[in-house]
Amino acid sequence: MGTEQDFWRERWQGHRTGWDLGGAHECLVPLLKLFAKVSLIESLGAPGPLRIYSPGCGRAHDGAAIVSRSIPLPPSLAARQIEVMATDFAPEAIDAAREIYGNLTGKGLSLAVEDARADVPVAEKQKFHVVFDRAMLCALRPDLRPAYLRACHDRLAPGGIFLSLPFTRIEDTPEHPPGSGPPFEISMANLETLMADHHFRLLAAEKVVVRRPDTIIKEEALTVFEAIKKRKKILTG
Ligand SMILES: C[S@@+](CC[C@H](N)C(=O)[O-])C[C@H]1O[C@@H](n2cnc3c(N)ncnc32)[C@H](O)[C@@H]1O
Known part of the structure; x- marks a missing residue:
């Protein structure tokens, strides 16, 4: 049987x-607005x-839209210097991203082949202020999610933010029977519990009805989570 990486x-x-939407996700702008509403972007990692x-960036459309500022950014974000590290473990994805957005590398966008579930090297720990997840968590089988979320938490600086657009309702079809995937549906309640188990606290969420007739994704959510400190386990008895 092939590996996950072979599959992708x-x-x-x-x-x-x-x-692939061929450009930035239509929810990216409202998600960044929500992020600006509930977090102090000006102090995240400032003055750097x-x-x-x-x-799981695929062709990296969203990261490219942010660094090139081709989408409207909320003022507190627009005022910041922004660097995006976009990664995918399929080299073909990164080659495709380089083909379109190679001009942005060195101008805020970095592209790399990397397994987002692998242990995080020391130099990468707490390096980032924000994780942006579009169709990565929901691309993973539920048993593969914990390693991914642990690695994301390890990459985030204290108080870092996890922005995500989870698929909260997927239509069942003969080709995509209930519980199958990818993509995998996750309800808001299950997402909140999963994230809390991995030391993320929900700051804000908004439901979005998907109006693209060509997709089995019927509902997504804009979600903003904050990484909280891991509590030490106290051994008793
Ligand atoms: C559904 S696609 C979404 C791509 C992109 N985020 C977008 O919205 O267009 C999921 C992507 O995650 C990548 N992927 C899956 N598992 C991964 C992992 N463990 N580490 C890095 N990338 C992964 C796949 O190669 C694929 O490009």
Whole structure:
């Protein structure tokens, strides 16, 4: 049986990338607005640049839109110098991203092949202020999520923010029967519990009804979580 990485590489090699919107996600602007409303962007990592980690980035449209400022950014974000590190473990994805956005590398966008579930090297720990997740958590089988969330938490500086657009309702079809995936549906209640188990606290969430007729995704959510300190386990008895 092939590995997870083989599965995704085959999708890329076979040009089966139906999730790709060809540009920034339509929810990116409202998600960043919500982020600005509930967090103090001006103090995150200041006075240095705001560092964003974008795992499972595919063609990196969202990261590119942020660094190139081709979408309207909320004022507190627009005032910051921003660096985005966009990664994917399919080299084909990163090659495709380089082809489109190679001009932005060295101008705030970095692209790298990397497994977002792997242990985080010391130099990368607490390096980022924000994780941006679009269709990464929901691309993972539920048993693969804990390692991913642990790695994201490790990458975030204290008080860092996890921004996500989870698929909160997916239509069941013969090709996509209940519980199958990717993509995998996750309800808001289950997401909140999963994130709390991995030391993330929900700051804000907004439901979005998806109006694209070509997709089985029927509802997404804008979600903003804050990384909280891991509590030490106290051994008793
Ligand atoms: C559904 S696609 C979403 C791509 C992109 N975020 C977008 O919105 O267009 C999921 C992506 O995650 C990548 N991926 C899956 N598991 C990964 C992992 N463990 N580490 C890094 N990338 C991963 C896949 O190669 C694929 O490009």
